[in-house]
Amino acid sequence: MTGDSATVWVVDDDRSVRFVLATALSDAGYVVSGFDSADAALSALDARPAPQLLFTDVRMPGEDGLKLLERIKQRHPELPVVVMSAYTDVASTAGAFRGGAYEFLSKPFDLDEAVGLAARVLGERAEADATAAPEVEPAGDVLVGDSPAMRQLFRAIGRLAQAPLSVLVTGETGTGKELVARALHRESPRARQPFVALNTAAIPAELLESELFGHEAGAFTGATRRHIGRFEQADGGTLFLDEIGDMPASLQTRLLRVLAEGEFFRVGGRELIRVDVRVIAATHQHLEALVEEGRFRADLLHRLDVVRLRLPPLRERRSDVPALAERFLHGAAERFGAAPKRFSQAATERLLAHDWPGNVRELENLCWRLAALAPADTITTSDLDGMLSSAREAGGGDWDAALRAWARDQLAAGASDLHAQARERFDRALLEAALEHTGGRRTEAATRLGLGRNTVTRKLGASRRPRRS
Numbered sequence: 001m002t003g004d005s006a007t008v009w010v011v012d013d014d015r016s017v018r019f020v021l022a023t024a025l026s027d028a029g030y031v032v033s034g035f036d037s038a039d040a041a042l043s044a045l046d047a048r049p050a051p052q053l054l055f056t057d058v059r060m061p062g063e064d065g066l067k068l069l070e071r072i073k074q075r076h077p078e079l080p081v082v083v084m085s086a087y088t089d090v091a092s093t094a095g096a097f098r099g100g101a102y103e104f105l106s107k108p109f110d111l112d113e114a115v116g117l118a119a120r121v122l123g124e125r126a127e128a129d130a131t132a133a134p135e136v137e138p139a140g141d142v143l144v145g146d147s148p149a150m151r152q153l154f155r156a157i158g159r160l161a162q163a164p165l166s167v168l169v170t171g172e173t174g175t176g177k178e179l180v181a182r183a184l185h186r187e188s189p190r191a192r193q194p195f196v197a198l199n200t201a202a203i204p205a206e207l208l209e210s211e212l213f214g215h216e217a218g219a220f221t222g223a224t225r226r227h228i229g230r231f232e233q234a235d236g237g238t239l240f241l242d243e244i245g246d247m248p249a250s251l252q253t254r255l256l257r258v259l260a261e262g263e264f265f266r267v268g269g270r271e272l273i274r275v276d277v278r279v280i281a282a283t284h285q286h287l288e289a290l291v292e293e294g295r296f297r298a299d300l301l302h303r304l305d306v307v308r309l310r311l312p313p314l315r316e317r318r319s320d321v322p323a324l325a326e327r328f329l330h331g332a333a334e335r336f337g338a339a340p341k342r343f344s345q346a347a348t349e350r351l352l353a354h355d356w357p358g359n360v361r362e363l364e365n366l367c368w369r370l371a372a373l374a375p376a377d378t379i380t381t382s383d384l385d386g387m388l389s390s391a392r393e394a395g396g397g398d399w400d401a402a403l404r405a406w407a408r409d410q411l412a413a414g415a416s417d418l419h420a421q422a423r424e425r426f427d428r429a430l431l432e433a434a435l436e437h438t439g440g441r442r443t444e445a446a447t448r449l450g451l452g453r454n455t456v457t458r459k460l461g462a463s464r465r466p467r468r469s
């Protein structure tokens, strides 16, 4: 395979279907993510680049697969979606194709058929891409930044890309560590080989070893086929290990040995596998402190940390905020097929003053929400009200504790109309979340909240009017 492996998403509430299909697809060399509901897949679509192919079940708790298909087609009309269902009646299949499905798979299906289908779809895409006029690089892959800190980083990436050294990328969550790893790969002599990413924290500890090193059929209960691990998938290319600080101790030992020797056995295997992989690790944690606490091996840290790239938090490079915001608003506009919105001068100043506890990811999510929700082409400060998180909100989901703290502060400050104020904010938070979720459709947002459409319209008016003055 040349270049980055294609990404495929599998949406099915049935864990076993998800597992076998994801395993078969990743054995075939694709980078696969699984989701147990339409909602989970849609939130992921908001937060990360879209996959090249998506498989979805039809009947799932919450929104069904056809609804998911409809929403995907609104946002990513070009993304091929394969609909899978045990209910192969005309209504289901016709519904799927009418909704823009690329193909319909009847359950139970043959795994080889599913993998063959993926290869066909992705092969067609690759051909189409190769003959198409060159496009600007997708927003997701370009590192934006002109601050002194980012310029220094770009120089370091340019230099480091050429040498096959291990790199440790550190920085708070959402600062762009994965993007830096991709840039190091893209600029390196390995660029035509695979870039394979694995988030150590996202995989259950008991599956991590086989995810990294693969397993043979029969290695453990449930291992019905040979599975090629990420190390082998990345052979000749780059392996990005995200959240390395979360790696369990036993695996740290094994990883250290593999890095030292360049060879390993698959789980349950007897054949010694040799690979040539450049490892880039990332963490938002302070690894030296973990070493002191005995939670991270010092020798592994030294092996990964041949060169360290520190990504500054966004609040330390505020001058990058306007260019990043513009980039994200353009990206969103392109996806929605609309003209890009822009921030008013005052709104830009608000963005510059914000501390961005969620860093670039927070800014990106904000821009996407505003691209969908802000009523006019120019985004004003009132559109931003309630949208910029405080460090406390970003950190935890305990909203009634936050509410109590807010009430105490207000009372201490002598406020007297607390209930009205709190209700206004409560309504606005629910409404905005629901409208965001439904892509701005009010009737549906009302249904999901259990409110009448008129109530929603009234509340929207009530919550927007005072802020718009």
Ligand SMILES: Nc1ncnc2c1ncn2[C@@H]1O[C@H](COP(=O)(O)OP(=O)(O)OP(=O)(O)O)[C@@H](O)[C@H]1O
Pocket: 047, 048, 049, 139, 140, 141, 142, 143, 144, 145, 171, 172, 173, 174, 175, 176, 177, 178, 179, 180, 242, 284, 324, 360, 361, 364
């Ligand atoms: N300099 C940048 N220019 C453009 N986009 C960026 C930049 N930095 C981050 N992003 C975008 O912000 C989002 C978060 O970046 P990324 O996933 O690389 O962060 P991270 O540091 O790896 O986060 P985490 O630690 O949570 O995994 C991504 O969508 C990425 O495309």
